[in-house]
Amino acid sequence: MDFGLSDKTALVTGGGGRIGSEDCEVLAEEGAEVVVLDVDEDQAQETADGIEEDGGTAHAVVCDITDRDAVADTVEGIREETGGVDILVxxxxxxxxxxxMEDFEADIWDRDVSINLTGSYNVTREVFPAMCDRGWGRVINMSSMAGWQGGFGQASYAATKAALIGFGKTLALEGAQDGVTANIIAPSIVVGALADLPIDQLEQVDEHFARIAKATPMRQLGTEGDVANLVAYLSSEQASYITGQVVGVTGGIDLFSF
Structure with a gap:
């Protein structure tokens, strides 16, 4: 299926990481020009180089998304080089x-709010108005099952991922009449090649992963590709009537089962 991304520019924050790099690669495979934005220059460049080697178009961009002025300058540079951002992940x-909670350090809370939530605001603020002006855009926020159901010992992570749901729904409302959709993806744990292991073998590698797999109706964990394929679809022309939705990539772990 042609997702209609051949004339689009996609900006992926944290694009050098496990999920982010997979998002970048799949978007590039669908024809998008991809901006791999990351605070880690080596990871960003590695992802961009891999895309270029496979025949795609990618740019490695280094930026600390907690630095609002740096984000503004970076997005302006991206706009000058690519013509503008059509898809923001x-x-x-x-x-x-x-x-x-009694042991949760305040500086860790502040760090996670700054990166996970405010960083997303900083980047979105710079690209969303232009999407609305052009009459086309896609914003995808990466939440988590922890944002839906909480996460034991993960106060800052769960809180910021829950906030990204409200943020995404607000963007959906504001962009609805301007051709801009905004959706939220909420994955369970994704573990790459480990997802192919039977549970008894997974127990030998990581007991925590094995417990999650046992609690998942599909009895297996997910992969980065499971997330990235949904990113590509929600970025597509075919998904133009889907907005404000939280879509789980969970293998059914959020279902009531016994």
């Missing part, structure tokens, strides 16, 4: 903090 985020 707010993917950058931190997920390394784990502590119960």
């Amino acid at each position: 707010n993917n950058a985020g931190m997920v390394d903090a784990r502590a119960r």
Whole structure:
């Protein structure tokens, strides 16, 4: 299926990471010109180089999305080079903090709010008005099952991922009459090649992953590709009537089952 992205520019924040790089690669395969934005120059360049080697078009851009002035300058440079951003994937985020509330450090909370939530605001603020002016755009916020259901020991992560749902729905309302859609993806855990392992083998690698797989009706974990394929679809012409939706990539773990 042709998703109609051959004349579109996609900006993916955290584009050098596991999920972000897969998003970039799939969008490029669908014909989009991809801006791989990351604070890590090496990861951004590696992702962009891989896309170029496969025949796609990509640009590695280094930016700290918590720096509002830097974001404004960076987006202006992207606009001058590409003509403007048509697709924004707010993917950058931190997920390394784990502590119960009484031990949760304030500086970690502040860091995660700054990156996961305010960083997404900073980038969106610079590209969303131009999308509305042009009459076409796609914004995709990367939330999480933790944003839906909470996450034990993950106060900052769960809170910011929940906030991205409200943020995305607000963008959907504001862009609805201007040809701009906004949707939210909420994955469960994705683990790359480990998803192919039977549960008994997965237990030998990571007991935590195995417990999640056992609780998933499909009895397996997801991959970065499962997320990226949905990103590509929600970016497409075919998804033009889908907006303000939270779409789980979960294998059914959010369902009541017994």
